[in-house]
Amino acid sequence: MCLGVPAEVLETRKEGELVILKVKMGGVVKEVISGIPDLKPGEYVIVHAGVAISRIDEKELKEILNVWEELGSLY
Amino acid sequence: MCLGVPAEVLETRKEGELVILKVKMGGVVKEVISGIPDLKPGEYVIVHAGVAISRIDEKELKEILNVWEELGSLY
Amino acid sequence: MVIGRYITTVHGSGGFETLEIIEKLIVHRVPENLRKVLDGVGLDVLDDGSSMRIGNTHIVISTDNFTVKPLFFPGGDIGHLAVSGVLNDLVMMGARPIAFMDGIIVEEGFPRDDLDRILESMIKLLKENNVALIGGDFKVMPKKSLDGLIISGTGIGLAEKPIIDKIKPGDKIIVTGPIAEHGATILAAQLGMLEQAQGLRSDTRPLVKTVLPILEKYRDHIHAARDPTRGGLSIVLNEWVRGTKYTIVINRSTIPIRDEVRQFLDALGIDPLGVAGEGLAILSVDNEVADEIVEELHRRGEPYATIIGEVIVPEEEYLAGRVIAITEVGGKVVVQPNALNLPRIC
Amino acid sequence: MVIGRYITTVHGSGGFETLEIIEKLIVHRVPENLRKVLDGVGLDVLDDGSSMRIGNTHIVISTDNFTVKPLFFPGGDIGHLAVSGVLNDLVMMGARPIAFMDGIIVEEGFPRDDLDRILESMIKLLKENNVALIGGDFKVMPKKSLDGLIISGTGIGLAEKPIIDKIKPGDKIIVTGPIAEHGATILAAQLGMLEQAQGLRSDTRPLVKTVLPILEKYRDHIHAARDPTRGGLSIVLNEWVRGTKYTIVINRSTIPIRDEVRQFLDALGIDPLGVAGEGLAILSVDNEVADEIVEELHRRGEPYATIIGEVIVPEEEYLAGRVIAITEVGGKVVVQPNALNLPRIC
Amino acid sequence: MSIEKKIKELYEKNSISKDIITKITGKAHVLKKKGYDTIKIMNFCGTHEWTITHYGIRSLMPDNIELIAGPGCPVCITPGHYVDLLIDLSMEGYTILSYGDSYKLPGTRLRGIRSLFDARIHGGDTRIVYSFLDAILIARRNPSRKHVFFAVGFETTMPSTAVPLYNKVVPENLLILSAYRLTPPIMKYLLEEKPEAVIHGVIAPGHVSAVIGSNSWKFLPEKYNIPTVVAGFEPIDVLLAIYYILDMMDKNEPKLINEYTRVVKPEGNVFAKKVMSKVYEVRDAYWRGIGVVPKSGGYHSRDYLKHDLYYNLGIEDKPIKDILPGCKCPEVTLGISKPTDCPLFMKTCTPSNPYGPCMVSSEGTCRIWAENLPLKIKT
Amino acid sequence: MSIEKKIKELYEKNSISKDIITKITGKAHVLKKKGYDTIKIMNFCGTHEWTITHYGIRSLMPDNIELIAGPGCPVCITPGHYVDLLIDLSMEGYTILSYGDSYKLPGTRLRGIRSLFDARIHGGDTRIVYSFLDAILIARRNPSRKHVFFAVGFETTMPSTAVPLYNKVVPENLLILSAYRLTPPIMKYLLEEKPEAVIHGVIAPGHVSAVIGSNSWKFLPEKYNIPTVVAGFEPIDVLLAIYYILDMMDKNEPKLINEYTRVVKPEGNVFAKKVMSKVYEVRDAYWRGIGVVPKSGGYHSRDYLKHDLYYNLGIEDKPIKDILPGCKCPEVTLGISKPTDCPLFMKTCTPSNPYGPCMVSSEGTCRIWAENLPLKIKT
Ligand code: SF4
Ligand code: SF4
Ligand SMILES: [Mg+2]
Ligand SMILES: [Mg+2]
Ligand SMILES: [Mg+2]
Ligand SMILES: [Mg+2]
Ligand SMILES: [Mg+2]
Ligand SMILES: [Mg+2]
Ligand SMILES: [Mg+2]
Ligand SMILES: [Mg+2]
Ligand SMILES: [Mg+2]
Ligand SMILES: [Mg+2]
Structure with missing residues (x-):
């Protein structure tokens, strides 16, 4: 379950203690709830059901691309 | 002011002390409030704004028809 | 008229306000050369339908939307009305209807049985009049964004030469049947006054079998034909005479209207001349054949057809372009094109 | 399918449910001989439009209702959409649009300025495409009985020989532009996700100038043409193949779709193949001219035109009448004609 | 002959009106010779005015007879601030129920929402009802919503709310804005305060009289020497009334004649009068465009205040300037x-786009003239 | 290379999947020789199932690999009596807010109004929202109306209500029906109670793990010897997971591999976990069609009861028979x-006309199979 899509954080704002993010997902910009502390504009997150549930880790992302690359070509 | 139209009383019913009449006005049947005591089906009334405000007096009706007849022909 | 910042029911009444909004917001914007095509008529005349010519054949097309409430009423339903209305517009153009296209829009949650009844009555009427159903559209709108169901209808007919309304002095005005039947019935239903059928009944029906043959037979003598739907008789006559040098004079006491209808409208203080019928036509015809046409109409199944007036060239200039009625007591009044009537108690 | 006691949005989705309701409640009731007229096509084929023949001229007519919300959206408005939609249906029939008739229904209290903008955009588009506005209808519905405004549109076009959709084995399937642009934009607007224009934009536009000339030029090689509106690409292909002995095989990764649109629909879990476009066509054309047609489309101003698949005679019987997609990873899936997609989080 | 047939005959008898017109013309001629160059006959009931114009009766009158309309349209004289108040309430979620007549009546504001009709366009729940009974049914069906009935009218209309209030069948969520006004007081006011209004005869209101009795008009001949006829509403009734007035002028015997005996009794509708006097009490009241007229308004008496709109809102019924600039109402x-x-x-x-109140009701003189230009033409 | 470009590359890299498939085929062949005639790999997340069917991955698998779907669709296992209750409330004037997924979910009744979608048709105000934030905004705009949010989901979805509740931004008129269910308990339940389910490997849910951490799945290899891969949702992620599983089987070294390190940490989202544990407490819970599973449901803890639907209604959350006759869900x-x-x-x-719950959500196995028949054909 649990469709999650990558999104770029454009802005953050607070409503009381709640952190609301403006994120860009494909062709749209949407406000979502932050489920992660200390996000900054420019970071990428996984958004599920209107909540950012996880950061996308740039280093690991590069890593997996390499793994794929290898697996795809090694044979 | 005060458009009033002739209508035939079809039925009477009471809601508490209020007397409600079912009357026939041209092609329609409509419930109206009775503003006259002791109306009976078959009587004719003048209805204004959903209230029967006056009986039509059959004798006088005949009378005026005669007056008109005379005035129309006498000349 | 100033249209104002918001559209109101007055603008949709079918009266001059509707004509004005169409002229100001639509016709006005369309360049002259794009108001008609192929030798036909279109926005240049605003008649019952539009036309175009292919070889010697005139194709007549008419499109209309139907939004009547209630959807079912004594004498018909919205499907019956849509077919009748569209076919009658073609007939009024002197065209023989051959095809129909429907657009059905229903509100989510609309009862399937009701839809069934409406479609059945639509298609039954098409079959009876030998008109093909060649296409259409079906849409569902979300709950609460539409009250029930509406229908758009487009009709296609063929005519050797369409009737483009243009009254002539000397013409007689013929009404083919009793007026105000449909509008009075709908009004009564809307006011909750139809608990028992008591003689009010919509006259909705196509005039293909009774009136069309006569329009075809007397084609050259018929100068104008229109079905007095929204806005009723007074709008039709006013539209015809507006901008001409003529006056239409009608004898009000000769207009066919049933007692039940007149008395009901009297009770609401509404003038029957402004109330819609959906099963009759108003014709403006050559004086010489007027009586003959009336007789033919009687024979064909329109027993109430009557001459109600004529087109004259008035002596007084200020009467030009107006409709005058001789009243029941011999008085004279101007018949105004007011289409929106609210019931009144005063 | 059981239609059920109430009509739902599924029935109006443009998918097979819509076809079924039309067939069961309408087509079924109309006698064969009244499903078309004058040597044309009508309810017998359910193509983009209907036709009739007068002499050597085929007259093509199409009618549609437009109920889109919001009325104004990035890339167009309901007036723009109504004209584009109707003209495109004519174009898909291989007909050159010559005339348009509109039916405007507004809710009482509708802002006049908005009406003005909608009519302006409608008429502007007609002018640009040299199509006459020859008639119409204007109605006002009482407050709260209609949400805003809807438009019915009827278009008339002429064709030497209309395109009646009938795919042939060996045909190549061409998509003339990126898919799902309109539907994605409307969905985003309805979900309140359009606060900033971020690359979503309806593609609503007539194909009169870019696609029609090619349909005319390659008339005999074009076996089917349709605009993938309600229900999108998957409905078009399924309708074409349904009931035949062929299979349509598409290569999903070749289908033109913009990143912004794909990513947005991914975020909602909605398959782009079922989402409407309003400025593109799907064609089924002879293999020999397929590349030439794509090149011509590029030259005429449809730079994204692409061959996305072909019509084959399948070896396995159970694949007949189906659409098969080769996926981005080389897998094979059936493309189902599901038209109603709800956004999902799972 | 059944009574139904007789009623139908009333309508058909209109055709013999021509003979009566000939008689009127004769009398007018006689009076002209006596020096009556202009004879002003005032009708006092919008429905009489409607009969006159709808049937083109002015076009049939001899030159020296002028038929003038008096303050007989209750909509025209209903204070504009009532409309303002109802508009505001509709925007706050009240359902406003009104007769068709007052639906397009403009309040005092010149911009924005001017009438109940406008209010509906902007989302207010304002509706036309045919009768107060319908209002009762609507309010009962929606118990959680507050409803206001706009009670506009003269004495004829007062029983419509008085009888149900008296019989205690009005639901709690149905309030009434009483705009009732009384007719004999305004007639007195006109004669006393506006000497510029010359009146030779009065056609007294038939249905008002059905309620209050024809005797209510005795003061016109007795105190002011004005020939007065209580008349019905067929054109022939009106023509006959004109004839009677001319005849009384000719004989110089101003009297009160009741031509409408088939409906109007000298004492009126005793039951309705009793109920009205329980439910309403008479006070000085403001008439739009005219001013405060002594003892001319019907206000809910103490026992019925729980249905009174103003009482419920805890505010005062205080007129504000409601004569629209330029309007000659x-x-x-x-x-x-x-x-x-x-x-x-x-x-x-x-x-279709009324500015002043007299253009709103189909009884308003301006509206009537707009729809039926009085013609004197040959055709 | 920017992160955005890398994400795009993820998508485009799918084209190199063919090479991975070749590797999988090789491994499967090796395993077949070792006696594995059927290798059952269970995915546990509806989105994985969606990836598999949408991309036709089954059509690419060697004969001895069977990809099976586990209880990964939260809609399918949401108790039917919740839907019944919400339907009834919508008919009483509550506004019901739901994700698109659960909008067509049938309750337990076989006739009449079966889903929130049906309820709307019959006049109930039931709406689809994209997120709980939208629900908050809607409830704020209509302060006089009561709203219920239908909180269906696994651990991934719990932060959507937990975070706003914890931060006290939820308006009073917005109640929550918590249908949250937890995934490790159901996995344990399946392995313990349903021995008929043979499973050779598990593709563990990526986004659930993003919240609860990949470590939560250690028990699978450690206690049950099942090779387990936490995977992402591109087809290539899934293919890689399959390859890793086969490889572990080949080496007979069942482990937990995290293929989705770009999103999933061993410890998960610590902040979200903290908030969830404050707002929700774990109790035994009913799963539709399965039964009561120990410690598998998220219920509002004491401090948050004022937003709990059942608490507010003063009734009990008591399951009733909700397996529809004939349905094999x-x-x-x-x-x-x-x-x-x-x-x-x-x-x-x-x-378009679902009977059973697994046909409703686009994650429901039946729905997925209906829309994408797994084909093995040559074209
Ligand atoms: S016409 Fe003049 S006097 Fe009459 S209502 Fe209008 S503004 Fe007032
Ligand atoms: S297909 Fe069968 S098992 Fe699946 S949801 Fe429908 S009834 Fe239930
Ligand atoms: Mg017409
Ligand atoms: Mg028309
Ligand atoms: Mg018409
Ligand atoms: Mg269509
Ligand atoms: Mg005509
Ligand atoms: Mg099409
Ligand atoms: Mg079409
Ligand atoms: Mg179309
Ligand atoms: Mg029309
Ligand atoms: Mg086609």
Whole structure:
């Protein structure tokens, strides 16, 4: 379950203690709830059901691309 | 002011002390409030704004028809 | 008229306000050369339908939307009305209807049985009049964004030469049947006054079998034909005479209207001349054949057809372009094109 | 399918449910001989439009209702959409649009300025495409009985020989532009996700100038043409193949779709193949001219035109009448004609 | 002959009106010779005015007879601040129920939402009802919503709310804005305060009289020497009334004649009068465009205050300036000016887009003139 | 290379999947030789199932690999009596807010109004929202109306209500029906209670793990010797997971591999976990078609009861029989049967007119199979 899509954080704002993010997902910009502390504009997150549930880790992302690359070509 | 139209009383019913009449006005049947005591089906009334405000007096009706007849022909 | 910042029911009444909004917001914007095509008529005349010519054949097309409430009423339903209305517009153009296209829009949650009844009555009427159903559209709108169901209808007919309304002095005005039947019935239903059928009944029906043959037979003598739907008789006559040098004079006491209808409208203080019928036509015809046409109409199944007036060239200039009625007591009044009537108690 | 006691949005989705309701409640009731007229096509084929023949001229007519919300959206408005939609249906029939008739229904209290903008955009588009506005209808519905405004549109076009959709084995399937642009934009607007224009934009536009000339030029090689509106690409292909002995095989990764649109629909879990476009066509054309047609489309101003698949005679019987997609990873899936997609989080 | 047939005959008898017109013409001629160059006959009931114009009776009158309309349209004289208040309430979620007549009546504001009709366009729940009974049914069906009935009218209309209130069948969520006004007081006011209004005869209101009795008009001949006829509403009734007035003038015997005996009794509707006097009490009241007229308004008496709108809102019924700039309704309403004297008539003020109150109701003199230009033409 | 470009590359890299498939085929061949005639790999997340079917991955698998779907669709296992309750509330004037997924979910009744979608047709105010934030905004705009949010989901979805509740931004008129269910307990339940479900490997849910951490799945290899891969949702992620599983089987070294390190940490989202544990407490809970599973439901803890629907209504959350007659969802959900084993599949139960719960959500196995028949064809 649990469709999650990558999104770029454009802005953050607070409503009381709640952190609301403006994120860009494909062709749209949407406000979502932050489920992660200390996000900054420019970071990428996984958004599920209107909540950012996880950061996308740039280093690991590069890593997996390499793994794929290898697996795809090694044979 | 005060458009009033002739209508035939079809039925009477009471809601508490209020007397409600079912009357026939041209092609329609409509419930109206009775503003006259002791109306009976078959009587004719003048209805204004959903209230029967006056009986039509059959004798006088005949009378005026005669007056008109005379005035129309006498000349 | 100033249209104002918001559209109101007055603008949709079918009266001059509707004509004005169409002229100001639509016709006005369309360049002259794009108001008609192929030798036909279109926005240049605003008649019952539009036309175009292919070889010697005139194709007549008419499109209309139907939004009547209630959807079912004594004498018909919205499907019956849509077919009748569209076919009658073609007939009024002197065209023989051959095809129909429907657009059905229903509100989510609309009862399937009701839809069934409406479609059945639509298609039954098409079959009876030998008109093909060649296409259409079906849409569902979300709950609460539409009250029930509406229908758009487009009709296609063929005519050797369409009737483009243009009254002539000397013409007689013929009404083919009793007026105000449909509008009075709908009004009564809307006011909750139809608990028992008591003689009010919509006259909705196509005039293909009774009136069309006569329009075809007397084609050259018929100068104008229109079905007095929204806005009723007074709008039709006013539209015809507006901008001409003529006056239409009608004898009000000769207009066919049933007692039940007149008395009901009297009770609401509404003038029957402004109330819609959906099963009759108003014709403006050559004086010489007027009586003959009336007789033919009687024979064909329109027993109430009557001459109600004529087109004259008035002596007084200020009467030009107006409709005058001789009243029941011999008085004279101007018949105004007011289409929106609210019931009144005063 | 059981239609059920109430009509739902599924029935109006443009998918097979819509076809079924039309067939069961309408087509079924109309006698064969009244499903078309004058040597044309009508309810017998359910193509983009209907036709009739007068002499050597085929007259093509199409009618549609437009109920889109919001009325104004990035890339167009309901007036723009109504004209584009109707003209495109004519174009898909291989007909050159010559005339348009509109039916405007507004809710009482509708802002006049908005009406003005909608009519302006409608008429502007007609002018640009040299199509006459020859008639119409204007109605006002009482407050709260209609949400805003809807438009019915009827278009008339002429064709030497209309395109009646009938795919042939060996045909190549061409998509003339990126898919799902309109539907994605409307969905985003309805979900309140359009606060900033971020690359979503309806593609609503007539194909009169870019696609029609090619349909005319390659008339005999074009076996089917349709605009993938309600229900999108998957409905078009399924309708074409349904009931035949062929299979349509598409290569999903070749289908033109913009990143912004794909990513947005991914975020909602909605398959782009079922989402409407309003400025593109799907064609089924002879293999020999397929590349030439794509090149011509590029030259005429449809730079994204692409061959996305072909019509084959399948070896396995159970694949007949189906659409098969080769996926981005080389897998094979059936493309189902599901038209109603709800956004999902799972 | 059944009574139904007789009623139908009433309508058909209109055809013999021509003979009566000939008689009127004769009498007018006689009076002209006696020096009556202009004979002003005032009708006092919008429905009489409607009969006159709808049947083109003015076009049939001899030159020296002028038929003028008095303050007989209750909509025209209903204070504008009532409308303002109802508009505001509709925007706050109240359902407003009104007769068709007052639905398009403009309040005092010149911009924005001007009438109950406008209010509906902007989302207010304002509706036309045919009767107070319908209002009761609507309010019962929606118990959680507050409803206000706009009670506009003269004595004829007062029983419509008085009888149900008296019989205690009005639901709690149905309030009434009483705009009732009384007719004999305004007639007295006109004669006392507006000497510029010359009146030779009065056609007294038939249905008002059905309620209050024809005797209520005795003061006209007795105190002011004005020949007065209580008349019905067929054109022939009106023509006969005109004839009777001319005849009384000719004989110089001003009297009260009841031509409408088939409906009107000298004492009126005793039951309705009793109920009205329980439910309503008479106080000085403001008439739009005219001013405060002594003892001319019907206000809910103490026992019925729980249904009174003003009482419920805890605010005061306080008129504000409601004569619209440029509108000549005050003069038109009192029969001093004709609509055609108003520069706005059929220019910025039309039946489909009324500016002044007299253009709103189909009884308003301006509206009536707009729809039925009085013609004197040959055809 | 920017992160955005890398994400795009993820998508485009799918094209190199063919090479991975070749590797998988090789491994499967090796395993076949080792006696593995059927290798059952269970995915546990509806989105994985969606990836598999949408991309036709089954059509690419060697004969001895069977990809089966586990109880990964939260809609399918949401108790039917919740839907019944919400339908009834919508008819009483509550506004019901739901994700698109659960909008067509049928309750337990076989006639009349069966889903929130049906309720709307019959006048209930039931709406689809994209997120709980939208629900908050809607409730704020309509302060006089009561709203209920239908909180269906696994651990991934719990932060959507937990975070706003914890931060006290939820308006009073917004109640929550918590249908949250937890995934490790159901996995344990399946392995303990349903021995008929043979599983060689597990593709563990990526986004659940993003919240609860990949470590949560250690028990699978450690206690049950099942090779387990936490995977992302591109087809290539899934293919890689399959390859890793086969490889572990080949080496006979069952481990937990995290393929989705770009999103999933061993410890998960610590902040979200903290908030969830404050707002929700874990109790035994009913799963539709399966039964009561120990410690598998998220219920509002004491401090948050004022937003709890059941608490507010003062009634008990008591399951009733919600397996629809003839529907094989229980077996399908646990991976024991295939949709094609159900006699109603694509007959009386279709995506546009779903009968059983697994046909409703686009994650429901039946729905997925209906829309994408797994093909093995040559073209
Ligand atoms: S025409 Fe209009 S503005 Fe003039 S007096 Fe009459 S109602 Fe007033
Ligand atoms: S096909 Fe329908 S009835 Fe059968 S198991 Fe699936 S959801 Fe249940
Ligand atoms: Mg017409
Ligand atoms: Mg028309
Ligand atoms: Mg018409
Ligand atoms: Mg269509
Ligand atoms: Mg005509
Ligand atoms: Mg099309
Ligand atoms: Mg079409
Ligand atoms: Mg179309
Ligand atoms: Mg029309
Ligand atoms: Mg086509």
